Amino acid sequence: MASAYQTTPARILELADAGRLVDEVGAHLVAAGFSVQEPERESWRRSLPALARHLCALGFGHLDALVEYQLPRSSHRVDVILAGAEPITLRPAYLVLELKQWSAAERYDDEGCLLRGSWTSKPLLHPSVQVEAYCSYLVDHLERLREWPEAVHGMAYLHNATAGSIPDRPSPRTFRNMLYTPDRADRFPSYLADRFAKHRDGRAAHRLLTSPVRQSPRLLALASDEVGNRGHFILLDEQRAAYELVMRAVRWADEGRRKRVVVVSGGPGTGKSAIALDLFADLLGQGRQVNHATGSKAFTRTLQLYARKQPLTPARRSDRLFKYFMHFSDSRRNGLDVLICDEAHRIREYTTLGRRSGSTHASAGGSSPRPQVEELIDAAKVPVFLLDDHQIVRSDEVGSVAAIMETAERLGLEVDLVTLGAQFRxxxxxxxxxxxxxxxxxxxxxxxxxxxxxxxxxxxxxxxxxxxxxxxxxxxxxxxxxxxxxxxxxxxxxxxxxxxxxxxxxxxxxxxxxxxxxxxxxxxxxxxxxxxxxxxxxxxxxxxxxxxxxxxxxxxxxxxxxxxxxxxxxxxxxxxxxxxxxxxxxxxxxxxxxxxxxxxxxxxxxxxxxxxxxxxxxxxxxxxxxxxxxxxxxxxxxxxxxxxxxxxxxxxxxxxxxxxxxxxTSDAPSMGGTGIRRHGLSDSRPQN
Missing domain, CATH: 3.40.50 (Rossmann fold)
Structure with a gap:
């Protein structure tokens, strides 16, 4: 069973009035293994009662509310999922909600997927894009939602903003990327009335929380479809922000604007390679000159093998798309549109010449006169580095966030840095x-x-x-x-x-x-x-x-x-x-x-x-x-x-x-659990 703090909007208001809401939600997360920071507590204190008060005023105070729902096989969490039954058919219905306290934001890029807020220098993923990805991830991973994907809607709920203070959601508009602000409240009552019966129907929440999780495909099995058939990984939160920053840098390079370096840092299983392969497939689809490079023989050769299995044109299927870091010491400056350097913690200090497999320019010995990271930056209009500082396992590996940023700044280039927090392994x-x-x-x-x-x-x-x-x-x-x-x-x-x-x-x-x-x-x-x-x-x-x-x-x-x-x-x-x-x-x-x-x-x-x-x-x-x-x-x-x-x-x-x-069929390991705490529900006593 999934992990969530299960309650109702009416119960949220009771706990908030008693001064217990933040402690109750926090205790649930600590019990689930998460650490709780003050910004999260402040968000619950302000946003959860605002949503609950609105729902209660409209007569929907008894819907099941799954607070801080943990996505399957991920440490990402959804703020709230409302679960109930459709008014006529009584089929399960869900509304995935991303709660924001924002009062204003502006576009960070031309596409509108990234926003800029006055409270942070980091790019912010548009909340409608964020909640849409959550919906897709849920449908993709939970067997019972795959049977009825139309049951899942998504909404960014910005209770302090106005339609004019937040850029509208990127197109196309769907029921999975709705955007609510108080000045649009006239549409909300009719939407809820069409979506949910006002009485509580616990079957929907139970169905979601007990759904079998789809057996997790491994990264490279997905990569095979990704490269060959234009499939996509579902990128969440900072992952999607990293993707959009690279695409923005590519558009800016087309316009002749200043070159940018994108650095994506994250621990094991945070989705670095998923970002890399999603970018690689999409840039290939655009006809871009793009290479994927690593310092790992095993990883590079496996990618080459998977790509060769796909029905691509010979030019796109060629192993030349997948290279090693040492293959760029004699590359033409900015000869590629994008160079994606995955596992960049394996970058060496210098490229050793004369040992480069497949190179026609290798000398008899010696080393390149420039640091390898500088060679990689020079090789493309948009160099992208994905790495984990704590995965350096050889004494000659020097790839780190600090080293890449120092080299970029020495070359007079601007850097976009994204740090991935949640993990999927x-x-x-x-x-x-x-x-x-x-x-x-x-x-x-x-x-x-x-x-x-x-x-x-x-x-x-x-x-x-x-x-x-x-x-x-x-x-x-x-x-x-x-x-x-x-x-x-x-x-x-x-x-x-x-x-x-x-x-x-x-x-x-x-x-x-x-x-x-x-x-x-x-x-x-x-x-x-x-x-x-x-x-x-x-x-x-x-x-x-x-x-x-x-x-x-x-x-x-x-x-x-x-x-x-x-x-x-x-x-x-x-x-x-x-x-x-x-x-x-x-x-x-x-x-x-x-x-x-x-x-x-x-x-x-x-x-x-x-x-x-x-x-x-x-x-x-x-x-x-x-x-x-x-x-x-x-x-x-x-x-x-x-x-x-x-x-x-x-x-x-x-x-x-x-x-x-x-x-x-009886032999597979249990992936379920009892990570649900129910509060104020008729079929379960409150737990403190």
Missing amino acids: CGGSPRYERWVRCLLGLDDAGPYRWTGDESFRLGLAGSPEEMESILRSCNDRGETARISAGFCWPWTLQSQGGRLALDVRIDGWARPWNAFEEYPPPGIPSSSYWATDPGGFRQIGCVYTAQGFEYHWSGVILGPDLVVRGGRFITRPAESRDPKLVSKDGRVKARNADKLIRNAYKVLLTRGLYGTLLYSVDPETQEFLSRLIPAPRRRGRVVAPGVERTGAERNRREAVGSEAPRAS
């Missing part, structure tokens, strides 16, 4: 994301016990054999699973006798690393496709083959390079076998090895969409983790991390049917 769980940061010492707080999250599963395996068995059951039923490990075992680079060497050895258990060579033995994917090829489950991945990818279930083996001593994780770089960190004679050569090891494990621990399973080879560390993480539970047979099967879960899977192979 790890079940959209802010609780898990915070737990990982604290576990690894990347936050001020220390490690603490995992208390659970209905949207994400976390478990501790007692052995690598148990981890493999649990994840194999997930993988066999069509939900992708992978095991990765810290780079703490030697790596035999060439196969032997048609087999990969069993390099990763833990007691009596042994498995190979993912293949290193380009042409591995039959049935084994090359390293570039370990995360996406079905055959990848049988090998152990490392940070270099996992970074940039996602899979439904993730197993992570902590090696002896990261252990607990005295209640805290410490790094032991000398235990690493990563040639980027340690020389052949065992000397630690990376100056920032501690940070790189912690960042590497942060990457590995944030690959899973549904859940993560951990195991440490160090007994003291394993004992420490056992006090923080529940062991995986079983009922009859091995299941996913921390999950027991229930009759309700079997019914849910049978109702969905098409999510997974039907050979075992």
Whole structure:
């Protein structure tokens, strides 16, 4: 079940009058794993009673109101969803509401998707665009809404503004991007009367909150349709703002205006690659000269593979559209319209010449005289960088927000910076994301016990054999699973006798690393496709083959390079076998090895969409983790991390049917929960 504070407009007014509303909503969010800031509390204090008072005055005080509804598999939240029944048909009806206290705003760009407010220097997404995306996301992800998409309407509710003080919504106008201001109030009563019966019908809210969530497709599976068939990711809030800033920079470049650099920063799963691929597909559709570049061999080659599968023209299907950062040292200045640099934290200080695959201009050796980030900025009229400062995992990687902005400013260029907050991986769980940061010492707080999250599963395996068995059951039923490990075992680079060497050895258990060579033995994917090829489950991945990818279930083996001593994780770089960190004679050569090891494990621990399973080879560390993480539970047979099967879960899977192979409909991990708090409703006692 979804997470929401369930109440009614009448109850909102009662709580507001009693001075309890803000504390009640805040307590719900804290219990769901969110941190609550004062601006949010002030918004509830001002906007929720204004909406509730209006609805009560019109006779709709008993509708179900889902406050701070968390979107499925995302940490984004909708301000309010009104749920009820249509007056005549009694079919479920929903109104998604984005509440704003704004009194005035002006256009930030010509299209009107971005606005400018006097209270901030950052561009603001038009609230009508924002709520329209929420509606589309809900219909796309919830099975019961996909059956009846017309049930979902959306409205930006600006109770302090006027029609003249806020630019109108961008065209086309639909029932999903309506805009309310008090001077347009004459239309609101008739709309509500046509939309909702005045009596409460709890079936609509129940249907929404208990809807099965569509099985989450992985990023690159969507990218295949995106590049080939002009499909789209649904970009929300800051994601859409970043997209619009790039498109504005492209239009300004056409007009000969000053060149701009766009920087998009965000943690794992915040949608950086979704933005990149949406931009890439749309710019290609406009006939623009655009390249997608990364510093990751695995990510670039996988994108090339997916693009080749699509029915594009040979020119658009060519691998030349997907390049590496090192391919731009001799590019013509501003030769591209747009260069999209994904995973830009992997930018190197300088491009090493003579090692550039496919380059006809490579010299015999040496380095480019200019910093690599400067080469990338010079290569396009609009350079775009998408990165996470905390995913730098090699000593020669220098990509950071500060480095890019400093270079742009030195070149006399203006920068648009967008910071992504919400995340979509790890079940959209802010609780898990915070737990990982604290576990690894990347936050001020220390490690603490995992208390659970209905949207994400976390478990501790007692052995690598148990981890493999649990994840194999997930993988066999069509939900992708992978095991990765810290780079703490030697790596035999060439196969032997048609087999990969069993390099990763833990007691009596042994498995190979993912293949290193380009042409591995039959049935084994090359390293570039370990995360996406079905055959990848049988090998152990490392940070270099996992970074940039996602899979439904993730197993992570902590090696002896990261252990607990005295209640805290410490790094032991000398235990690493990563040639980027340690020389052949065992000397630690990376100056920032501690940070790189912690960042590497942060990457590995944030690959899973549904859940993560951990195991440490160090007994003291394993004992420490056992006090923080529940062991995986079983009922009859091995299941996913921390999950027991229930009759309700079997019914849910049978109702969905098409999510997974039907050979075992009772075996999929539970994605539901009890994240609803009901207040003042006839069928539930209030909880304080």
